[in-house]
Each structure stands twice: as structure tokens, then as C-alpha cells.
Amino acid sequence: MSINLISTENLTFCFNGLEVLSNISFAVKKGDYVGIVGPNGSGKSTLVKNILGILQPQKGSISLFGQPLSSFREWNKIGYLPQKLNALNTYFPGKVEEIVQLGLRNKNAQNLEQVLQLMGIKHLSSRLIGELSYGEQQRVMLAHALVNRPELLVFDEPTTALDPETRDIFYSLTEELNRAHGTTIILITHDIGVIGKYARNFLYLDKKVIFAGTFEDFCTSPDMTGLFGPMSQHIICHQHDALESNP
């Protein structure tokens, strides 16, 4: 039986007195590929930030890799790509190589070379990150998340600034990492089609869990037909089925 890499119990988070997350309970198993969807302000990023210890919930419990979050120390097992970088400004003097290396906890130089190559940014390694385009910066941050070869990858809207070609490369890479290496992936996106194509399970969030489960459950759920409409539900399920039958 595969273990839960993440589990939350009755997680509640408030901001300025308003409840942003309400009694969220869900689990992610090792090797899973979970998509998180929901409208703007539904708490997707907030949920992930609570799980990663960036924000502190008012109520509930979180465990990572079977340990309570408060005593969890194996952060090198997790790679995270935030939605936007708060401090990134055009004059930040960090070289691409320095920033990717920051994620490298085991100091394995081979990993660094490989990930720079993989993300197509080896030629940029000596450039300052502030000098790059947003799309290039996004690739640098992807490399930062991947460089340590983590067991759990958390992506918060990872492809917003990527061109279609790089976006496809990115999703293929996540799929390969998940299928071939067993890397657990959590993907937040507004693109439900992508979720349908790549994720095995998904969580529909709107301050609380509206749906959590497999695509099979989703596709046969009359509640979801009511929520998404029959056409959208059909498209999502069709994309998922096509991928499953032709991996």
C-alpha cells in the first residue's frame, strides 16, 4: 500500500478575519499526479503555502512524508515553483547558475549541469536573472525546483509565461518524472484541459473541497456535470482517456 506524502485534516486558514480555506481534508499518495483547480481566490495557492509551511493555518493538521509539519526536516525531498517571485526585481544580482544551485542541497554538480541543459538555459548560466525575460526566468525557477531531484514537486501555475513549445516540454517532463521515476506531482493550474490530460487525481477547490478523487469518479459524477456542464466534463474526460490509452 502506498503511503501518504501529504495529508491534511480539517485545515482552516483565515486572512484578515476571512476564511480562505475551510476544513480541508485530503491526502496525496506517493507517486500520484494531482491537479488542483478552482476559480480565482479559491485558495489553491494558499493551500499549497500551508502545506509547505509558508503560511500557518489557524486550525487543523498537516503531515508531510508521514511526519507532522512541525517536525518535518527533509525539505530537500520537495521542489516548489511559486506562482510569482515576490522579490524578483530587474536589478537582483543573482546569476542563473547561483539561483539554480540554491536548490541543490547535495552539492552534486552533475545535477546542476543536467538540469541547466534540460531546461535549455545552459547558455544563460552566467547571466543575471533580472536581465532575462519572464519566460526565461520561469525556466530558471523550474530548474531550481528540479535540480535536487525531489520526490515531491509542487507547481503553482508553472507555465503562465512559457511559450507553447516550452510548455509542452515542461508537461512531458512532469509526466516522465511521474511515470518513470515515481515523482509525486501537485499541479495548480487554471487549465483544466491540462489537468485532464496529465493528472490522475484532482482536487476542485473553492475555499472548501468541492471534489476530490479520480477522473473516473469525476466523469461519472452528476454533481460535477452540474458544476462544469456536460460539454466541459466530456472534454476533460476525453482528454484523460486518450492519454491513458496512448501513454
Next chain:
Amino acid sequence: MIGLGEIFKYEFVQRALLAGVLIAAISSVLGVFLVLRRLSLIGDGLAHITFGSVAVVLLIGFSPLYVTVAALPLVMLSSLAILQLTRYKRIHGDAAIGIISSVGIAVGIILASFSGGYNVDLLSYLFGNILTVNQTELLLSFIVFIVVVGTVIFFYNDLFAVTFDEELAKSMGIKTKRINIILLLLTAVAAVLAMKVTGIMLVSALLIIPPLTALQLSFSFKTTIIISAAISIFSVINGIIFSFLLNLPAGGTIVIFNVAFFLVIFGAKKILRFQR
């Protein structure tokens, strides 16, 4: 006029140069992290608090030999108060600095009035005089220099990550709260020491201008720190020598050298960019 070679024979000049170099290095290295985190004004805030703290220390009756050391705990506590205030969602960092620094100045003015107005001792701290650095302050500068260099080397990755993006740093398991406390406490100590070099009025110049100049030349994070320290040390040495030779106030001369470096490098960069 005294010759250049003669200057270095004076023991107080040697002490001033040594302390100046150490304090310049401390301030400019910490300044890189502060400027990049948009906390530049914290130097000004802590300097104002230093004014209040010095007034308290002088009123208590500490010997001028130990004023710097005695003012340290109050300034360090105030830096933690700034950090605590910024935790409240509706108080931004600059506003928190504003509140605490106003308290520092207000306390200084009130306490100065108790001792019959702005006495000479308190005014001397406002404008500073590196040439009056004593052995205790030199020793303190050396200890703080070792602590700052050691901290930056030991916590380099953590400091880099927190400066780059605090949330990302948290997700990497970095204790960002601890790093922020360390950075602010060291900055508080640097502000108290820098008071001796430039005076309370110009403390923030040592924290802000060398990093800003270094940012114009930087090609990596590490080189930014090294260039910032080099520029600051060079400005302090030149400032002390020229102030002595031309009988000018040392603090002001040091800051003018720092500004001159910034303008030359900033201007040269603009011209080069225009020519391309």
C-alpha cells in the same frame, strides 16, 4: 600642511583607519542584503534610535569611552521591535521603521533637555568623528567584523535565499524568522558602530551607497558583496586621509567619496549603454 607619510605615524589615525575599514566592511556587506530587500531605510531608523539610546546612556552617566557599547542593547531591542511591528498585516516595513525611529529621536530630544539642552557629547554623536575612536570601540569593531563575516559565510545560502524570495526560502525549510532576526541584530550593531564613522545623521550612507554602487557593476551575488565592501573600504580610507589633510569633517568626507564613486560608475554605465 602635514605630509601623507606623516599621517600614518599618529596612533589615533592608525586606530581610525583600522576601525574605519572594519566598520565599512561590516556596513557594506549587510547593506547588500538590506538594499535588495528594500530595507534601505532601516539604517536611518536605527540611527535615530541610536540617538535616543546615546541620550539615555549619557543621562545615566556612562563614560564616553563606553557609550557605544552601552547604547548597543537598546538599539538591538529596537530593531527587534521593528521586526515585530512588521508582522502586523496593516503595518508596512517602512511605517514600522518610521514609528520606532520617531520614538528614538523624541526620547533623545526630551532627555537632552533634562541635561540642559543639546550638550556637546550628544552633538558629537550626531556628526561623528572617526578620529576619536578608542581601543574599546576598535576591539568591538573587530569582534563584530568577525561575527558578520562568519555569519555571512555560515548562512550564505540562507541569506541569499531569503534575499531572493522569502516564501521560496521558507519552502526550502529555511528558518526565515531566525535569518531576519540575525540580519536585523547585526544591522543594529553596524548602525551603532557606523555612528562613530559618519555620525548619526549619515549612518545610512554607509549601509546604502556602497551596495548601490556595487549593483551597477555586479555580475553575480558574491561579487556584489565583495565589490560593495571594496568600494566602502576605499571610500573610508580616502575620506579619513583627505579629511585629515584638508582639515574637513571625516564623516562628511567619507560620504562624499562614496557618493562620488556611485556617480562616476553610474554615469559611466549610462554613457556606455548610450554608445552601444
